[in-house]
Amino acid sequence: SAVISQKPSRDICQRGTSLTIQCQVDSQVTMMFWYRQQPGQSLTLIATANQGSEATYESGFVIDKFPISRPNLTFSTLTVSNMSPEDSSIYLCSVLQGFDEAFFGQGTRLTVV
């Protein structure tokens, strides 16, 4: 199983600012996934990040709001831009073992005030 380190674990940010979340994996992986989760609720996929190409965004998520970098096979960042209180959520990065078993970082709890 992959070990994923995600940081920061939590942050409180002012509206209008941006926050970059980092995700480091202990092994090389082709795809990394970024999710958003409201506390106590399910996960919504934001985008899939492949090394060497632009991220693929899900419906309702755009690159200008959630730019993603994937500089190598073990690292990715997600930026939440121009934040508003509606962006308050838990953000999770994930990788797959095989094609269906997901491993997650511990999450970033973001509060926008």
Added chain:
Amino acid sequence: TQLLEQSPQFLSIQEGENLTVYCNSSSVFSSLQWYRQEPGEGPVLLVTVVTGGEVKKLKRLTFQFGDARKDSSLHITAAQPGDTGLYLCAGGDYKLSFGAGTTVTVRA
């Protein structure tokens, strides 16, 4: 997108009682996974079921995959406070779909 419906949404039981969580879909899945998430942590994979009719046991947890591979259940026997958490089912290839989750609270 393949939709997964979980029920119930919330479960609160006394220590020692049994509970069952359900995960249903109108779509056929090649496999389904169950995850448990505790506050402040990411979801942790509990099990993957692959074969229709399959039953897997993990200590006091029993997982079943429906014959038609459209549904699954998680049964916990003699629940303990350590079983408290958000239980999520998921399915799909590469791009997973997650159920809405079941929040389980086991009272001591």
